[in-house]
Amino acid sequence: MRRVLLPAAVIAALLGLWEILAQTGALAEILGIRESVSDVIVPAPSDVAMSLWEDRELLLDNGWVTLSEVVLGFAISVVVGVGFAIALHLSETLRLAFYPLLVASQTIPIVAIAPVLVLWLGFGIGPKLFVVALICFFPITVATFDGLRSVDPAAVRMMRTLHANRATILRRLELPSALPQFFSGARVAVAIAAIGAVLGELVGADSGLGYLITQAQGSLLTARVFAAVVVLSAIAIALFALVSLAERTLAPWGRKELR
């Protein structure tokens, strides 16, 4: 219970403080802005809450769009990333050739590549999936690869004396052994995946939370912008929790070494 109560209390306290600062005008003073317009610059939590309620249909509809982009893009990156990690693990040549590229993939600024993807793939869900997959690819692949690589060599030797060939070793020893590390990477990836979806939407969309934020921003509906951000965070948190749950179910042994 404490695990839920303590952070909830902290959040409640911060929101409370923010609300008080906003209502008393102290917030405006801190930011150096006129009080009469401060709700357009930084809305009070109560304004955001109101938008969450009043705009709930908009937020849910667009939230669903973004959620699909995140989940599908994440799934793609899991398939591609794990496959890539296995390939790099099995072949020294591939590893030497492609590991530097793997690292470079992380440095590609999504902001720059998203518009190019839109021109190539059009305005549908394609570019968003690509951007989400790209953002998730590096943490998943690197974590899985490290997991595969760090299997105890003694365990590999043991398997070899137990009638295991290369494929069996991969399937029965290395992959399960790497599962906790894979989840490590997956948790990081899913938390940042939402950012990718939004960036993808900013450059070519007619729906989604990123699109909604653009519209709301242009309409000076800052409370709605914040509300959309809240929904985005909720999506990221929920997915993070799901992945953690999957980890506890599928890899409960955590990262204890093979004794």
Add this chain to the structure above:
Amino acid sequence: MSTYGAPVMERERIERTPPAQTCAIRLEGVSHSFGELEVLSGLGLDVAEGEVVGLVGPSGCGKSTLLELISGLADPLAGSIEIEGAGGAAARLASCAYMPQRDLLLPWLSAIDNAAIAPRNRGASKRGAREQALPLFARFGLADFADAKPGELSGGMRQRVAFLRTLLAGKPVLLLDEPFAALDAITRGEMQEWLAGALLAESRTVLLITHDVEEALYLCDRVAVLSARPARIVAELRPGAPRSVDRAAAVTDPAFAAQREEALRALREHSR
């Protein structure tokens, strides 16, 4: 003089179940190095089928390396190793089951699934493999723990499961690398009794590495003493009593103590 050029401790030899004449393991002139470091030097050994031979030696003298070479995981730089007459690494791999020092039980499998790894690797279904393992579990007192995860088992139980895993590989030769080193004294004693019983029930050709001279004398038909690096066999003992499950009786036999001292002396002499 024995055939290996090393002095054999003269004892009154009480015949055990006479080992069959076929030579299950034959090492001749085995030498191996890691880079500049010479680990094994001209090592020779014959092990008959069904014989349990112990290897004792100072730490780091290359015992584990020797087992890896015998098992077919690698080939020696010089000399030959034959298992039942076949020399290639693949043949040795097919004939040897290697039990490493750590139990290396896979944490995501239950005890019985861990033990059944070898049959599964050979293509048996999950159920089929379990069916092979269950009788062994029952026979060796582990039936209640078949579905437990390794994390739930004590050290002694894990070693037992690891041993059953080694047995279930169905190979004629077992190479055991200090199987009880990590256990406390009491558990170790129990495990030694258990292993003695297991080997009496299921006869295999066994090479057992241990740093515990008493353990070797209790469990084995023959004990070879290795020198420090580069290792070679410098002494050999044949315990007086036949292998038995009653550890207390075996260890309190006065002849046992004398042999122990001889072994330790040989160790000290050659451990520089």
Add this chain to the structure above:
Amino acid sequence: MKTWWISALTAAAVLAGGVAAGCGEKEESVRGGETEELELMLDFFVNPDHAGIYAALENGHFEEAGLDVKPRVPSDPAAPIKLVASGKADLAVSYEPEVLYARDQGLPVIAVASIVSEPLTSLISLPDAGISNPADLRGKTIATAGIPYQDAFIGRILHDERIPEEEVEQVSVGLGLEQAVLSGKADAMLGGFRNIEGVSLSERGENPLVIPVDELGIPTYDELVLVASEEAVEDDPEAIRLFIAALERGTLDAVEDPESASSAIVAAGDGLDPELTQAEIEATLPLLAPKSKEAFGYMDEAEWDEFAGFLADEAFIQALPEPGEAFTNELLPGAIPE
């Protein structure tokens, strides 16, 4: 050329923009020989629409008036009005529709001069898309910058042509208007300016169709206006007056010397193509120069009222403003101060 600057965490960007632009609080004006700092938020990246501003800067007109003008590029296009309203910026370049919308939302901002007195927003399309008039938009894809007032224009245009909104795909592409159209992924764009995107596509040899929105049934309006807060107009009209006068001088300089104007823009902008900028400047200068016999920057009340009526019809604003309350001509050069 209404396009968005992409900001990943827009809420944070709003806050950051407000704080960042404001760091360095505006100093209290000290009259009498001391220079007064003025934070000027541009509407967008530096581009030929700002020729008058940069000519004034380069030729020292602001300096002469005792003004230290600092132009800034906004973090996003909705920022300038917000910053002026909140007091973080002194002046902003924005658009008449945005001013009317902001006032409708209760922001106390007011237009103090018109920089471009006609619409620049255009429907732009390339020949391959097969669009020769708005009726051809049926079943097509229109790229937009995601700016709400331009979406209102599209709404009216489609309505006039009796095309149901479902039969036209509208996609918000942020900065990628030209690319969307060049790549063929969009059939047309509505959000670009005729003197910027229109010229750019022309210079590429694409032979674009460019129809300004006031030829598509939208009432005329001032595309670019100078905006200040009501408070500033009340408390410190002199500084604004001096600014506008200096801006007029700069604009006249630019009109007379397009090449200097172009190089000033290229110098101030980042990586602008000099040749293209020159072409855009030539299309833009006639739009900046005052045409009517009225003062520089004059805003026409009848036009503003009609346009406000249009916005109200489209439900873009909730309430009709009082006639003439959204702007003031009192700070224009030659106007008699009250």
